[in-house]
Amino acid sequence: MTGFSLSGLSASFDGERVIGPLSLDVKEGERVALVGKSGAGKSTLIKLIHDRVDGHSALVPQDLGLVNALPVFHNVFMGQLDRHSAWYNLATLVRPFSSDKDAVRELLKELSMAEKFWTPTASLSGGQRQRVAIARAAYRNAELLLADEPVSALDGPMAHLVMKTLTQRFTTAVIALHDVDMALTYATRIIGIQDGQIALDEASERLRPADIMQLY
Known part of the structure; x- marks a missing residue:
């Protein structure tokens, strides 16, 4: 649609x-x-x-809806959370698959955020947090x-x-x-x-x- x-x-x-x-x-x-x-x-x-x-749709809400306790990678990965099984999502929380890491890294590079891949989201600036929410929406495809x-x-x-x-x-x-x-x-x-x-x-x-x- x-x-x-x-x-x-x-x-x-x-x-x-x-x-x-x-x-x-x-x-x-x-x-x-x-x-x-x-x-x-x-x-x-x-x-x-x-x-x-x-x-x-892919949504970027005004409040961003990020999980502060998780790093940037996991916040972006959440864009496809509902497209995977529970075991896959749990495995990703512990040890992400290379294909997902590569896809998220490419997105973050496009948004000049590649160096923040494993940074806790809570420590980011307002503008950086906004870009994480945008990357999550883009990752939803x-x-x-x-x-x-x-x-x-x-x-x-x-x-x-x-x-x-x-x-x-x-x-x-x-x-x-x-x-x-x-x-x-x-x-x-x-x-x-x-x-x-x-x-x-x-x-x-x-x-x-x-x-x-x-x-x-």
Whole structure:
């Protein structure tokens, strides 16, 4: 599953509507950037999509979801945890197989993290932790990426490196981005969220930064 068509996307917290109800159609090959100010509902929408596509996506949540006690390798390997038997995963925890180590090392090299292979995740910087979560998503080998502010802790050059990696590795993507220029550079379609509803839906080539800034 790469593209999807979902309706009735809605969420409320403490009796207050946060997102929707809305429908969203994403075609295979589209790279969609969700934009809008903090609290508009972007993160909630990412979670709703992830729940509805039933495991067919790779997720980079805003809280990253890393296991601090484990090294970088094992956190990345978790991207395929559900694709192996319990004995295989247990063996990997104790003594990883060469094929898995090679695959993870290649990914980390692509993200300029190769030297952190066995580093405990708890000791990493915010930007490094973000790249571990991105490597885990890429290691999942899904065709659909769902990512919530995946480059928020990265500086300019590293943010561009990561976005290039993501667009090369995933056929279809929905990415919540606060950086308008980054959204226009790497997305093919911009969806603006305002007060839990879609306030803008346009091909990125038809938009200027000023068109998007009206949402903020």
